[in-house]
Amino acid sequence: MGTWDVGPFDNDEAADFAYTLDETAPDKREALVRATLNRAVQVPDYLESHHGQEAVGAAALIAAQRPGGEQISTSYGPEEALPVFADDLQPLAVEALDRVVAEDSELAELWCDAPDGPKWRQSISLLHAILAPNSVPQKETLFDL
Numbered sequence: 001m002g003t004w005d006v007g008p009f010d011n012d013e014a015a016d017f018a019y020t021l022d023e024t025a026p027d028k029r030e031a032l033v034r035a036t037l038n039r040a041v042q043v044p045d046y047l048e049s050h051h052g053q054e055a056v057g058a059a060a061l062i063a064a065q066r067p068g069g070e071q072i073s074t075s076y077g078p079e080e081a082l083p084v085f086a087d088d089l090q091p092l093a094v095e096a097l098d099r100v101v102a103e104d105s106e107l108a109e110l111w112c113d114a115p116d117g118p119k120w121r122q123s124i125s126l127l128h129a130i131l132a133p134n135s136v137p138q139k140e141t142l143f144d145l
Helices: 012-023 026-042 049-064 089-100 106-112 117-131
Strands: none
Touching: 012 026, 012 049, 026 049, 026 089, 049 089, 049 106, 049 117, 089 117, 106 117
């Protein structure tokens, strides 16, 4: 896992996703974020870490536009302007985060025993709380076991 910290863009896959987003035509950027979240949600079985990392980055972009959300300030995040995302992306981002921390997620497995695993879980929980302030993750996670 090419990861240097616990932030949503502090890994190779999410940084590459941000670059792709910057290279995408402005009117297609929301569609790319939606497709990234949908891919994480719709995978039928095991969610591979690279899809999970991209989904966390996409969810962070949605959260940044919500009350209490933090702007993406890392140099590894998107540099180009993003559209104001449609409201229906918010519940999709929540669902993607739930999928990322689920038992059948490689990213959750990788962070489960990592020294910074608790910090990573906290960062995911913060994103989840911003996107769905009155809910809790829907699926059992590796961290509940």
